Amino acid sequence: MFGWRRLWSAALLTAGLILLPDGAQAADVPVPPENLLIDKGRGDISAADRDFVVKVRLAGLWEIPAGEMAQDKSDSTRIKKIGRSIADQHSELDQLTRDAAEKLKIKLPNEPNEDQQGWLDEMEESEGPDFDGIYIDRLRAAHGKIFPAIAAIRAGTRNDTVRKLAQQANQFVMTHMTLLESSNIVDYEALPTVPPPAAATSKAPAAATVLSADESGLGGSNTPLLLAALAGGLAVGVVATRQILVNRRPAYRSRRTRYYAD
Structure with a gap:
């Protein structure tokens, strides 16, 4: 008896956990394991690959001094912590980028580009809350573009x-976006609008599996004949069904009579 009670309690507990709202259950968000990725410098390198490695390097060349400037x-204590992190x-991502570039023989820049230098100049000329707004908005917009x-x-x-550097950079960028948004001063209205989804370029034929009237034998001069045959079949079916019901009715009554007589 005690064993059954214990099993019943466990079942109720399990059912209760299943029925809890999604927010009440801890989400287990997976983190991609890097040790499953090969890093041998193998495979063709495209112009887009080279441009990507350069852009990751450029990101560090202005975001590191921007974070230092925040100190x-x-x-704001919060902004200082975000900048420091x-x-x-x-700095860690930059080392990964330089290692990859060396392996792939990709030449990297040592100074930020013109736009990035302009953002640093804006920060240099600002103080306090003005600096906070410029720092958060410029970095959040930049991360949104490279994402x-x-x-x-x-x-x-x-x-x-x-491939491995892209996966590592992705983890860094998502973390930085989250840190920047935790400041609660991101101007989301100023972020680029996501373009609408592209219209489908091809469509499956409507009712592709349905036969046409001619293909099914219902087209042309055969239609009246088929409709007449269908009507005749329905009439025969009705008559046969009625006859079956009539034949079964006495037997049903007799069985019910015998039941009550006993």
């Missing part, structure tokens, strides 16, 4: 070293 120019992580580029390289590159 002096921001009055992003700068430190970009789809990383996905395209990760999905399509033929080179195993570029």
Whole structure:
């Protein structure tokens, strides 16, 4: 008896967990294991691959000094922590990028590009809350632009070293976007609008599996004949069904009579 009670309690507990709202269950978000990726420099390197490696390097060349600048120019403890974390992580990503570039013989820049230098100049000329707004918005917009580029390289590159760097960069970028958004001052309205999905280029024929009237034998001069045959078949069916019911009725009554008589 005690064993059955224990099993019943366990069943109720399991059912209760299943019926809990999604928010009440802990989500187990997978982290892709890097040790499953090969990094031998094997595979063709496209122009897009080379451009990607250069862009990852450029990202560090301005985001590291921007994070350092946050330590002096921001009055917010939260912004300082965000800047410190992003700068430190970009230093790690920059090392991974330089290692990959060396293996693949890709020449890397040593200075930020013109746009990135302009963003750094904006930050240099600002203080306090003004700095915070510029720092968060510029970095969040930049991460939003490189995010789809990383996905395209990760999905399509033929080179195993570029593939691994793309996966690593993806993890860094998602972390940085989350950190920046935790400031609660991201201007989402200023972010580029996601384009609408492209219209389908091809459509399956409507009712492709349905035969046409001619193909099914229902077209042309055969139609009246087939309809007449169908009507005749229905009439015969009705008559036969009625006859069966009439024949069964006495037997049913007699069995019911015998039941009550007993």
